[in-house]
Amino acid sequence: MAKRKIPKDLDCGMGMIMEIIGGKWKPCLIHNIWKGHKRPSELQRLNPKATRRVLYQQLQELEEHGIIRRVVYPVLPPKVEYFLTDLGLSLLPVISVMDEWGTQYLENPGLHPKLKIA
Amino acid sequence: MAKRKIPKDLDCGMGMIMEIIGGKWKPCLIHNIWKGHKRPSELQRLNPKATRRVLYQQLQELEEHGIIRRVVYPVLPPKVEYFLTDLGLSLLPVISVMDEWGTQYLENPGLHPKLKIA
C-alpha cells in the first residue's frame, strides 16, 4: 500500500491535517466510528458506494496514522472493531466544524449557484 | 481544466467541503489571501514549492467554487488581486481549526511516532 507521507512542501499545519484526513472516505469513516459504528461490515453498509477494498485501505491508513485502533477478536467468523484513539478523538472538533460547513452548504445550494452537481 | 464535481457518493457534508478545499494548495491559498496576500506573484513567493501553473489552476477552481473573487486592474504590467467572497470568509473558522490542529501536531510529533516524515 502506497504509504502516505507528509509532503515537505506544505509547511503549514494544513498540510499536516490534510495528510491525515484527506482520503476520500476518511472523514466519513472517522465520523461513523465516532457515532459508534465500529465494525467493518457496518462501515461498508454505511458507505455503499465504496468498495470493501477501498474502505479497508483507508482504515489501514487511519490506523497507521494513529487515528483509530483496530481490535481483533479471536472468534469465528472473525470480528473486528475500530475505535478512535486519543489522537482520533482530538480530531472530532475539526471534523464537526467541517461537516457542519458542508451540510449547511448542501442545504443552501443557492449560496453558490455556479457549483456543478455531478 | 478538469472540472471538479461534487461526488454524489459522498452525501455527508464532509464530501462537500472536501470538494472545495481538498486541493493540495487550496487551504494555504485561502489562508494566505485571508492574511492579505492578494496578488498571484505574492502567493507564488509564499508557496515556492508550487509551480506557477498549479497555483493558477487552484486559484481558478477556488474562484469557480465561489470562494475567492478575482479582480483585474486594466494596467500594465497587469495587476490582479484575489479577495475572499462571503462564502470564502465563512470558511475561515474551518480553516483555522484545521490549521491549529495540524500545527499543534507538527509541534508535538511525539504524539504519533509512527508517522513518516517524507
Next chain:
DNA sequence: GGGTATAGGGATAATTTTAGCCCTATGCTA
C-alpha cells in the same frame, strides 16, 4: 454440497490530481 456471513490480501486498471515545459503579451530599465 451450496449458499450465507465474517475480514481481508494481491495485482492491476482507471481516474484524478499535480507538475513541467514552453508559449503569448506589455512596459520598464540598463
Next chain:
DNA sequence: TAGCATAGGGCTAAAATTATCCCTATACCC
C-alpha cells in the same frame, strides 16, 4: 536590444489516489 516583471494558456507527462476483479479462510444454515 536584452533582460526583468507582470499574469496567464496549451499540451503532455508523471505521480498519486481510487476502483475492480478475483483470491484466501472458517463456521453456520438448509
